[in-house]
Amino acid sequence: SQTIHQWPATLVQPVGSPLSLECTVEGTSNPNLYWYRQAAGRGLQLLFYSVGIGQISSEVPQNLSASRPQDRQFILSSKKLLLSDSGFYLCAWKNRGTYNSPLHFGNGTRLTVT
C-alpha cells in the first residue's frame, strides 16, 4: 500500500533562517506531488505541484521554493523565513494515471516563525 512521510512534525524557526521540509512517498511510481499551506483558522492554499522529476509549478508568488530531485521526493525550501510563513504545511500525492484519483496527505509540519 502507498504511504507518505513528511517531516518534521513541528518546527520553530527564527525570522531570516532557512527552511527545508521533506516529503517522500512509498508504494507508487510517478505520482503527482503537492505542497499546501494552511494558515491558522484558514483554508488550504496550494503552493506548488509537480508532475515529474524536476518539474515544478508554482501557484502563488512567495518566499518559498520547491524541488523534486527524485520521483517520490518533494522538498519545500526557503532561504530566509518571514513571520508570514508560519502555518501548517501539508505534502500530498495523487496517482497520476487514474482519473478521479484523490489527494492523499502526509501528517503535516506545523511551522512557527518567531
Place this chain on the structure above:
Amino acid sequence: RKEVEQDPGPFNVPEGATVAFNCTYSNSASQSFFWYRQDCRKEPKLLMSVYSSGNEDGRFTAQLNRASQYISLLIRDSKLSDSATYLCVVNYGQNFVFGPGTRLSVLP
C-alpha cells in the same frame, strides 16, 4: 468570487441528527469532486469521492449537480465522532482547489 464556496458554519447538532453541507464551485471545467474531513490540527482525510449519479457510503451521501455547479454532503444519524471540519474539493487538470470548510460539532 471564490473558486469553491461552502456554508460558513459552524453547525452544532445533537447526536442522531441529519445534517447537510452545501458547496458551489465556479470553474465549469472541473472534472472530479471530493469531500474531505479535517480534525483539529490534523491533515485532511478523504471522506468520499462525489460522482455524477450520486453516491452513498454508510451514513454519508454525496450529490453532484454539474449544471448548477453544486455539491452536497448529507450525514445521517450523526455521531460525536463526526465532529470535524468538512472540506469540499474540486479538481481540474492538476489542480485541487479546497473550499474554506464547514465546521460540524455533534453534541451529546
